[in-house]
Amino acid sequence: MASNGSDQRPVIGLTTYLEQAQSGVWDVRASFLPNVYIEAVSSAGGLVVLVPPQPLDAAGADAVLDGLDGLILTGGKDVDSRRYGQEPHPTNDEPRLDRDALEDRLLERAIARDVPFLGICRGLQVLNTALGGSLIQHLPDAIGSTRYNAGGGVFTENPAVTVPGTRTAELLGERVTVPSYHHQAIDRVAPGLTVSARGDDGIIQAVDVDGLTFGVAVQWHPEEAAREDSRLFTALVDAAAEYRENRKARA
Secondary structure, eight states: OOOOOTTTSOEEEEEOEEEEEEETTEEEEEEEOOHHHHHHHHHTTOEEEEEOOOOOOHHHHHHHHHTOSEEEEOOOSOOOGGGGTOOOOTTOOOOOHHHHHHHHHHHHHHHHHTOOEEEETHHHHHHHHHTTOOEESOHHHHHSSOTTOOSTTOOEEEEEEEOTTSHHHHHHOSEEEEEEOOSOEESSOOTTEEEEEEOTTSOEEEEEETTOSSEEEESSOGGGGTTTOOHHHHHHHHHHHHHHHHHHHHO
């Protein structure tokens, strides 16, 4: 694990929600993120920087990434289905185009720069659609059950069986039980991604990003189980620490 000395800890950027939120007398649009994400990264040895939705061109994305050693695209609302050429399913969330655009730009530049990357739930879906893939818009239509989304903020447990030889398998072993809360999943896999885990029903649960030193995205919510299993966060932080040292050496 990376050193806990504050001058040595790698800086991990986490994308955030921009939603209507209440605090005291205020009821305003606000950028926020559930604290379980922050705890998961901090406990693994990283320093957390929150990245809110905002207009970014390539130069702006590079400026953000200049201050980061790793990047996590977090969970959130459904990706805009028009990104992959489909009309939205009636159950879909109202798209957050500002967040889609921010994460697209950060991903593009992070992949170009080989920044260590972890995608979580929506983060996997953003990755796949940004690179040219598509999504199953409503899993109950495809599998006939709500096993991946019970609703009401209740996470369900499901198996993920990893693909031998992938980074995900290296990190998690042959099989892992994961906390799920999603009604969409990868359909057509984008070029540049390798499927690294599936459910026992065949639904894609994780992908590796081809060519990245560290690039993993999962359909589940590892932050919800990080106190029991922090392997994904520890691996990201360790990769970010190495990225930080290599960047210092090149400077």
